[in-house]
Amino acid sequence: xxxxxxxxxxxxxxxxxxxxxxxxxxxxxxxxxxxxxxxxxxxxxxxxxxxxxxxxxxxxxxxxxxxxxxxxxxxxxxxxxxxxxxxxxxxxxxxxxxxxxxxxxxxxxx
Numbered sequence: 001x002x003x004x005x006x007x008x009x010x011x012x013x014x015x016x017x018x019x020x021x022x023x024x025x026x027x028x029x030x031x032x033x034x035x036x037x038x039x040x041x042x043x044x045x046x047x048x049x050x051x052x053x054x055x056x057x058x059x060x061x062x063x064x065x066x067x068x069x070x071x072x073x074x075x076x077x078x079x080x081x082x083x084x085x086x087x088x089x090x091x092x093x094x095x096x097x098x099x100x101x102x103x104x105x106x107x108x109x110x
Contacts, residue, residue, distance in 0.1 A: 002026075002099025004042050005106045006035075014038035018045065018078065018100055026095045027069060027078040042105060044071045045078055049100035055093050057086075065089040069096065 004016045013031030016038055020026050027045065032038040048054040048071055056068040056076075064082035067089055071077045080096075083089040 002095075002103035003106050004045075004103050006038060006042075016042055016105075018096065018103060020095050020099050025081065026092055026099065027080060029078050030076065039105075041077050045069060045096075045100050046103070048072065048077070049096050052093075052097075057089065057093075067093055 002018055002020050004018055006014060006016045008014055009031055011031070013033060014035050014037070015031050016029045017025045018027040029038070029041050029045075032041060048069060054070045054072075056070060057065065058067060059065055060082055062082075064084065065086045065088070066082050067080045068076045069078045078096075080089070080092050083092060
């Protein structure tokens with residue numbers, strides 16, 4: 001089962017990573033100024049993860065495929081790693097769809 005791992009950046013912002021059952025990071029958030037905003041971002045991922053229309057399939061400047069997950073308002077709430085192929089990117093999207101809705105939230109270590 002997947003899990004959201006919350007961490008604090010060096011600049012004091014909160015961010016989360018969605019990890020698959022195997023521990024691999026499949027989605028990374030933007031930075032949030034408050035923990036509450038970070039929690040809202042996680043809820044938005046859970047809500048939007050199963051909707052294929054919310055995934056923006058893109059290609060990086062070096063030609064590697066990746067994706068962004070958008071909220072209902074069109075704002076990016078998470079982005080993937082860079083993949084070696086479009087098929088691998090699709091597997092990443094399927095992993096987010098499978099893991100995000102029921103993922104537990106792991107508190108940051110203080």
